[in-house]
Amino acid sequence: MIEYRAYHKTRPGKRARSGRAVRKKEKARTGERRPLQTRLRLIGWIAAALLSVAFTGVAFASAYSWLTRSPLFTVRTVDMNRCANVSLEEVWAVVRGGGPGTLWSVPAKEVAGRLSRHPWVRSVSVRKSFPDRLVVRVEERKPVAMVNLDALHYLDEEGRPFRRLTAYDPKNLAIVTGFSRQELLRKDPVTVGDLRKTLELLRGVEAGALRQNVSEIHFDAQEGYTVVTRDAGLQLKVGTMDVKEAIRRIEAAMPRISGMARSSGIVDLKTEGRIFVRSGE
Template identity: 25%
Template sequence: MEPRPASRTAILLRRFTVRLGGSRLGRRGASLLTVAVIGGFSAYGIVLGGHVEEAREVGMDLADAAANVAGFKIREVNLSGHNHVMPQEILQAAGIKGSTSILFVNADDMRTKLEQMPWILSASVRKQFPDRIDIAVVEREAFALWQVNGEIKVISRDGTPIAPYSDDPRYVDLPIVVGEGAQKRVEEIVDALARLPDLKGQVRAAILVAERRWTLKMHNGIDVRLPEAGMEAALMQLVALDRDKKLLTRDITIVDLRLPDRVAVRLSDAAAAARDEMLKAKAKAKKGGPA
């Protein structure tokens, strides 16, 4: 059987390889170009077959391999600023693998991917040639717990959910907000209570009602209904009433501050029954008294 004639591609590739082999690039340069040319024709064939994404991945792998042969393989990644996020999570989000070459790292794209991670507020990426990447991140701070649809999430000051709740000691003393939309307004209620520490210590959770106003659930079971407008003034009024009248230690279930000109309270069942008995006794005594 007669040997088949070499294809034009094979002849060209052989010529390039021979020429490079005799040049100052030597065998290493020949190998590098061989990988690149083979990869280029392979990727071109895949694109013709309609597999664009596969072509991109194959092309990047081959490009990394070629650059690594030339000495540009990433051998060191310096991470800083991470506390909650594990190093392997950062590397995975950044797309850094054992075969990644520094030549084909897009620092801006990598930074964008890192900043899409829930815990990461901002990131910077610097390429240090020939083989090092420096990544610095600034993490969000856990600001409050948000309960919605039976789930509790750790959220940042801007309301971004950053982690599911766990019994981590760092989360135990975080304020709790409840309800749809509460994460978007968490800053206003938490900061307002922070300015009134005596009241803050009595609050178990703040519930956003109809995404319009807050109700405070106190540790002793009392509900404090705050107005939609003038919330901070109502909180200061509550503090004054508790200081002067011991309002929050009385036998009541609800304090309603929604009306600007009055404060309404609802007695507990036991207190209401006792009050009814007292009023009946007063009425009876009045009837039986002198004309």
């Protein structure tokens, strides 16, 4: 009886050990198969992603090709504000400078850059309005005077010479003298400042007693400003005083000298409260 029990006690232990060994072998085989399946699954995902990217790229390329060639987006209209010296034909010539194309292919910044080189253009903006319209807004320069730089040029509000006058251009503006072409081309700060003060004086006197009656305004670094009237050719000398004070003295003097000054006479206003008049030189 003892031997039988001993025999039966030892048999289950052996069976358990053999069962664990079998499970370990099966687990080892399964473990070998799982990395292979994971790699194959990963390769499949990568291939699917690459195919998706490729198809998307082809789709975008086809769409871009259609957009840039479709007659639906051909530029048919240029919406431009009314300008006195910049024509719609000139704008069309710039737009078509890059050859025929659709609104997608028109470089708005380049068109604006080329238009800004027009002498009358102070600022310009260009934007696209789909499907077939280009919107152009131009701010023109306003000539306020003429300057003699070997030839007459228009001056804008900021004192920039921007266009040489032709025989057909109106010449009814005052002439600014005393500045050389070389000085203005160098854009020396002192010269630019003197020119702007000269234009400030011109605007001031034309807004008051000498409205549309200024023929010339001359600047000299030593002698200062001289304003020449259009009707009688009077030379109003105000020296190098402040521009506002010069305007005030001219405003105060004009009613007093209008009846007594000779044609082409010289009126010295450099001394406060006194007016000296002498015949022209």
